[in-house]
Amino acid sequence: MTITIRRATKNDMPIVFKMMNDLAATLKQNAPSITLEDLYRDGGFDGDLSYFFALLAEDSKVKDSKGLPTAIGFTLCSHSYCWDGRAIYMRNLLVNDSHRATGVGKMLFNAVLRYAKQTGVNRIELHVCKTNPAQKFYEKMGAINAAEKEGHVYYRLYKDVINKFHA
């Protein structure tokens, strides 16, 4: 089994979209509300602001119906900023059942770390459900429970609040 990690291009958005839906199903969450067209628009492929980047893990032995390598794992991240400077938010990480516990998650995580180091990123953020065993994986990768360490509370404003806003 030869695994390669590469950055997803515009052509890869259908598989990124599928993996996002697979991740939601794995986590027993509602399917993402975004569409494939949103990914084409928001990946910065046509010189616009890039809201995310994605990395794909491929196994040379796993091909799609056209005989092309297809992803067996992915991560989707966004560029961010904080008072330490450049940051990355790691949003999604999934390795297909068939390839779990073979080091693919670590390869994807290390690829983000490598990119972070090469581009002067000083912080990688992520959050995970309290009941998700992936916490152990993240801790193995060096992640610290910042909520515990720094007493943070994680907030989010949902779309209904944004849409209700009147200037």
Ligand SMILES: CC(C)(COP(=O)(O)OP(=O)(O)OC[C@H]1O[C@@H](n2cnc3c(N)ncnc32)[C@H](O)[C@@H]1OP(=O)(O)O)[C@@H](O)C(=O)NCCC(=O)NCCS
């Ligand atoms: C979390 C996930 C990406 C890990 O991927 P993986 O390819 O199975 O992990 P790896 O084989 O690369 O494991 C790397 C290390 O983490 C450890 N590890 C991985 N998952 C672990 C778990 N659930 N509990 C304890 N340790 C774990 C491995 O033992 C390994 O340790 P080692 O380096 O000492 O050998 C994968 O389990 C997954 O896709 N889970 C479902 C989706 C999910 O929960 N994603 C995160 C939330 S968005």
